Amino acid sequence: MHDVIVIGGGQSGLAAARAAVERGLAPVVLEASPEPTGSWPRYYDSLTLFSPAGYSGRPDAAFPGDPERYPTRDEVAAHLRDCAARLDVEIRTNTRVTAVTTDDHGVFAVHTEAGDTLPAAGVVAASGSFDNPHRPVFPGQDGFTGEILHVADYRNPKPYTGQRIVVVGGGNSAVQVGYELAEVAEVTLATRQPLAFMPQRHDGQDLHYWLRHTGFDDLPPEWLARLVSTTLVLDTGEYRHALDTGRLDRRPMFTAFDGDSIVWADGTREAVDTVLLATGYRPHLDYLEPLGAVVEGMPQHTGGISTTHLGLVYVGLEFQRSFASNTLRGVHRDAEYVMAALAAHVRGAGRLTP
Numbered sequence: 600m601h602d603v604i605v606i607g608g609g610q611s612g613l614a615a616a617r618a619a620v621e622r623g624l625a626p627v628v629l630e631a632s633p634e635p636t637g638s639w640p641r642y643y644d645s646l647t648l649f650s651p652a653g654y655s656g657r658p659d660a661a662f663p664g665d666p667e668r669y670p671t672r673d674e675v676a677a678h679l680r681d682c683a684a685r686l687d688v689e690i691r692t693n694t695r696v697t698a699v700t701t702d703d704h705g706v707f708a709v710h711t712e713a714g715d716t717l718p719a720a721g722v723v724a725a726s727g728s729f730d731n732p733h734r735p736v737f738p739g740q741d742g743f744t745g746e747i748l749h750v751a752d753y754r755n756p757k758p759y760t761g762q763r764i765v766v767v768g769g770g771n772s773a774v775q776v777g778y779e780l781a782e783v784a785e786v787t788l789a790t791r792q793p794l795a796f797m798p799q800r801h802d803g804q805d806l807h808y809w810l811r812h813t814g815f816d817d818l819p820p821e822w823l824a825r826l827v828s829t830t831l832v833l834d835t836g837e838y839r840h841a842l843d844t845g846r847l848d849r850r851p852m853f854t855a856f857d858g859d860s861i862v863w864a865d866g867t868r869e870a871v872d873t874v875l876l877a878t879g880y881r882p883h884l885d886y887l888e889p890l891g892a893v894v895e896g897m898p899q900h901t902g903g904i905s906t907t908h909l910g911l912v913y914v915g916l917e918f919q920r921s922f923a924s925n926t927l928r929g930v931h932r933d934a935e936y937v938m939a940a941l942a943a944h945v946r947g948a949g950r951l952t953p
Contacts, residue, residue, distance in 0.1 A: 603941065605626050611914040648675065747874045764873045787850055794849055
């Protein structure tokens with residue numbers, strides 16, 4: 600019997616494991632990829648954080664170097680490797696979880712792709728969302744002769760040189776990828792609403808300084824739903840300038856595919872080579888379906904604590920408890936919150952490992 604099994608060895612899983620150790624539990628971390636870095640090595644090559652290094656580390660492990668710089672994808676992966684090395688916990692890589700079940704006594708069984716079954720008093724679902732990209736379906740899509748891919752599958756602009764490309768989405772990733780593709784291709788951003796830019800810096804301070812010092816980072820989800828009604832793009836000025844000067848353009852969302860073309864909202868057809876979907880992700884929790892803990896792919900929880908099963912908690916969900924819940928800078932707070940509840944459950948059930 601394991602105290603706690605943490606599913607996912609990225610930023611959320613490592614934060615959960617650290618919080619478990621602090622409460623006297625002995626967690627086992629199961630990570631599907633070859634190393635405990637979560638999805639970071641698989642993001643596109645040029646990705647940089649939208650938060651400075653000084654606001655992106657964990658309480659026990661700050662990013663090295665200038666705190667005002669914006670770490671790259673590879674730096675984040677290295678940071679997580681370092682965090683994992685500091686933890687005195689068992690981390691099993693190349694271990695994909697396929698299902699979680701429970702018996703009549705509330706003991707969980709975590710089943711892996713290799714055929715192993717691990718019993719546990721508690722389970723932390725910290726598997727993120729990268730493996731579940733949201734791919735909307737458009738009329739005529741099956742007959743499109745060009746390429747449709749999600750930003751999860753994109754790495755760099757080189758293969759798209761000279762193409763006509765439409766990027767679907769108006770968030771940070773859509774604009775960042777569209778901007779770099781525009782160096783080698785003709786690119787349009789297709790969005791349902793006009794782009795909304797937020798200055799990266801204000802009065803000499805990065806936006807994340809103001810998020811922290813105004814308390815916005817800690818606002819509960821019900822407040823956020825009222826305040827955040829549109830997707831904001833953080834911008835130092837280069838993205839807005841690219842639109843103003845024609846390096847990029849933005850158009851209302853197209854309505855359909857038609858052979859080698861898309862049909863724009865005004866009815867005009869245009870041949871395109873590639874449509875890149877920067878349409879976000881959904882929680883990757885299919886392994887919880889045997890429990891009945893998710894409904895239409897979404898976890899049933901309050902603040903990360905399952906409302907369907909005692910001993911099941913979540914870490915790393917978007918807006919789980921605050922604006923910063925699924926970020927490097929904020930995930931540890933949610934991990935500490937849910938682990939306090941999980942530790943009390945494990946001890947109360949008399950299942951704490953000696």
